[in-house]
Amino acid sequence: MAKPSILVTRRLPEKVQARIARDYAAEFNDDDHIFTSDELLRRCAGKDAVLPCHSEHFTAEVIDQLPDSVKIIANFSVGVDHVDLEAATRRGIVVTNTPDVLSDATAEIALLLTLGAARRASEGERLVRSGGWKDWSPSFMVGTQVTGKTVGIVGMGRVGQVAAQRFRGFDMQVRYHNRSRLDPAKEQGAVYHPDLDDLLGHCDVVSLHCPATADSRGMVNADRLARMKDGAILVNTARGALIDDDALLEALTSGKFAAAGLDVFNGEPGGDPRYRELENVFLLPHIGSATVDTRNAMGDRALDNLDSFFGGREPGDRVA
Numbered sequence: 001m002a003k004p005s006i007l008v009t010r011r012l013p014e015k016v017q018a019r020i021a022r023d024y025a026a027e028f029n030d031d032d033h034i035f036t037s038d039e040l041l042r043r044c045a046g047k048d049a050v051l052p053c054h055s056e057h058f059t060a061e062v063i064d065q066l067p068d069s070v071k072i073i074a075n076f077s078v079g080v081d082h083v084d085l086e087a088a089t090r091r092g093i094v095v096t097n098t099p100d101v102l103s104d105a106t107a108e109i110a111l112l113l114t115l116g117a118a119r120r121a122s123e124g125e126r127l128v129r130s131g132g133w134k135d136w137s138p139s140f141m142v143g144t145q146v147t148g149k150t151v152g153i154v155g156m157g158r159v160g161q162v163a164a165q166r167f168r169g170f171d172m173q174v175r176y177h178n179r180s181r182l183d184p185a186k187e188q189g190a191v192y193h194p195d196l197d198d199l200l201g202h203c204d205v206v207s208l209h210c211p212a213t214a215d216s217r218g219m220v221n222a223d224r225l226a227r228m229k230d231g232a233i234l235v236n237t238a239r240g241a242l243i244d245d246d247a248l249l250e251a252l253t254s255g256k257f258a259a260a261g262l263d264v265f266n267g268e269p270g271g272d273p274r275y276r277e278l279e280n281v282f283l284l285p286h287i288g289s290a291t292v293d294t295r296n297a298m299g300d301r302a303l304d305n306l307d308s309f310f311g312g313r314e315p316g317d318r319v320a
């Protein structure tokens with residue numbers, strides 16, 4: 001039987017590409033450029049499947065123009081906000097993601113951002129590198145201690161739960177907001193707040209771990225930021241779309257907030273250039289899942305979903 005044909009939109013880890021080449025008739029993107037929608041559609045011609053990353057935008061318009069041959073979009077990502085799931089369902093296209101395997105790596109970055117923002121790590125590093133470090137004094141580079149403080153997890157899914165575990169390693173009290181309360185056995189003492197507004201005022205650090213959906217876009221707005229404690233720290237490893245940038249920039253420049261740690265942005269790559277002007281923001285380029293182990297595992301998970309689909313089984317990580 002002919003191997004299913006598949007478009008792989010970005011260069012994946014070598015081991016993953018080798019597995020794809022063994023099992024599928026694959027078209028790869030050797031120079032790893034980002035496809036425009038036109039190129040994406042052109043390359044999908046005659047393919048049975050697409051294996052994209054969050055860098056390709058499967059809007060309703062794109063999905064409506066996909067050739068009938070495309071039966072599944074098997075994402076190399078846990079987030080699926082780059083795919084219009086309703087449009088895919090309408091066209092009978094299956095969509096899968098890669099949950100679980102990036103929870104540890106992403107939680108590590110949430111902790112890195114928290115500590116980096118709280119302890120002014122990038123500001124200090126820039127000072128040493130530039131040769132501007134002239135002295136030590138009791139008031140030099142004084143930051144915020146997070147040990148023993150309270151962290152609020154917004155979105156207590158897989159990544160949120162691992163992050164909570166890591167924050168506990170700093171003796172932090174964990175509170176959380178989620179659509180529904182966790183099974184108490186999984187809470188490990190974390191305090192549930194059904195109302196997000198109520199959570200915010202209790203927390204020294206707020207860490208975002210929820211997907212970008214129609215409901216959550218812009219949820220960190222001026223009103224919510226005003227509810228947070230003075231001197232609080234906001235950390236985002238989820239999606240930039242959760243944050244109203246104007247409101248966060250105001251909180252960071254007015255002195256309301258101590259700092260923010262951001263790995264994801266509206267308008268990636270790059271994000272809002274105004275963040276780059278501020279010392280009290282710790283910035284990373286969307287590297288939550290960027291470890292060798294995790295990227296290999298994401299590839300395997302995406303391929304397991306494809307293997308199930310083409311083997312006549314229900315893919316384990318079907319989201320539409």
Ligand code: DGY
Nearest residue numbers: 054076077078079289
């Ligand atoms: C994900 O998997 O959603 C990460 O943000 C990388 O795309």
